[in-house]
Amino acid sequence: xxxxxxxxxxxxxxxxxxxxxxxxxxxxxxxxxxxxxxxxxxxxxxxxxxxxxxxxxxxxxxxxxxxxxxxxxxxxxxxxxxxxxxxxxxxxxxxxxxxxxxxxxxxxxxxxxxxxxxxxxxxxxxxxxxxxxxxxxxxxxxxxxxxxxxxxxxxxxxxxxxxxxxxxxxxxxxxxxxxx
Numbered sequence: 001x002x003x004x005x006x007x008x009x010x011x012x013x014x015x016x017x018x019x020x021x022x023x024x025x026x027x028x029x030x031x032x033x034x035x036x037x038x039x040x041x042x043x044x045x046x047x048x049x050x051x052x053x054x055x056x057x058x059x060x061x062x063x064x065x066x067x068x069x070x071x072x073x074x075x076x077x078x079x080x081x082x083x084x085x086x087x088x089x090x091x092x093x094x095x096x097x098x099x100x101x102x103x104x105x106x107x108x109x110x111x112x113x114x115x116x117x118x119x120x121x122x123x124x125x126x127x128x129x130x131x132x133x134x135x136x137x138x139x140x141x142x143x144x145x146x147x148x149x150x151x152x153x154x155x156x157x158x159x160x161x162x163x164x165x166x167x168x169x170x171x172x173x174x175x176x177x178x179x180x
């Protein structure tokens with residue numbers, strides 16, 4: 001089945017998230033209109049664990065789709081996970097179509113410095129903790145934690161792009177997801 005998408009609504013106004021969606025969707029549907037809008041995640045400002053982070057991305061995807069009647073809604077959510085080896089990041093993208101079929105893709109599992117983890121445990125969001133670490137503001141609208149902590153080897157947009165591609169897989173290769 002061909003991938004035919006005319007409109008995509010991203011559940012965020014963050015330019016990095018919109019650019020990541022645009023970079024992936026335009027490769028498969030070059031004429032699709034892509035809009036970003038602020039919608040609630042329905043989870044904590046700093047989600048913890050994969051389940052809460054996926055729930056936030058799903059809520060954003062559905063809310064964006066519903067608010068615009070787009071062919072696809074896409075939500076991206078970043079979270080943190082406490083592990084015995086220390087705190088790590090997680091990130092998830094969810095794509096929802098008009099029939100409420102869902103595709104989910106995740107990754108961006110990166111260790112966080114103990115100082116950053118302590119700030120997050122005390123109530124700061126990851127983006128604000130990184131801002132405090134480097135004495136700047138707005139890093140989540142640019143390089144993000146991944147850009148800062150990899151010294152620019154990977155920026156936030158590039159880190160999100162594969163998640164979006166993974167979440168689009170059931171729509172891009174839909175014949176493989178048909179019931180048997």
